[in-house]
Amino acid sequence: MNEIADRYRRRADAFDAKAAAVRPDQWADPSPCARWTARDVVRHIVDMHETMLLPLGRTLSTAPSVDADPAAAFRAARADVEAVLADPALAGRECDTPSGKMTALRHIDQVVSQELPLHGWDLAKATGQDDTIDPADVEDAWSIMRTLPEGLMEQFRTPGAFGPDVEVFGPEIKVDQEAPLQDRLLAFIGRDPQWRP
Known part of the structure; x- marks a missing residue:
């Protein structure tokens, strides 16, 4: 606890x-x-x-x-x-x-x-x-994301699956497999690591 x-x-x-x-x-x-x-x-x-x-x-x-x-x-x-x-x-x-x-x-x-x-x-x-995300949090999130069942990930990526206007993750963005783990994590959940306003 x-x-x-x-x-x-x-x-x-x-x-x-x-x-x-x-x-x-x-x-x-x-x-x-x-x-x-x-x-x-x-x-x-x-x-x-x-x-x-x-x-x-x-x-x-x-x-x-x-x-x-x-x-x-x-x-x-x-x-x-x-x-x-x-x-x-x-x-x-x-x-x-x-x-x-x-x-x-x-x-x-x-x-x-x-x-x-x-x-x-x-x-x-x-x-x-x-x-910069704390590396421990990046590692923790990455290990969780990579073990989620494919069906659940698909549900997470489906807008509205958890309620009106709820979108958990966007479509995965392709990044180099040698990219820093933070970038790979963000891309996996649908964020562009290079995003700028």
């Missing part, structure tokens, strides 16, 4: 730092996610935090909206998830998720914790920050 909480905290710290570094005039800038601005990237992450809480009968605490203050909205959502991770009874509760029954702890680890580094890259790219 501590390992999962520590991993989430480290990834949330990195995302938080990127959100805090965005200038006010950059929130409307385009991101590598088609149709999303930098603000939309944070909105998605905040929404995913609420998705982790809903199976527990919880919602996000009252906080500034993503429209008013994206960085503050993320910090508040993060605090709500960390409260679950700090409570063994809540973290260990079995939940119904799109991937089947699992503990809230495992759900957080497999979903929102995994998304933070990848969407941190989106936010960094959109706002001209250092887009």
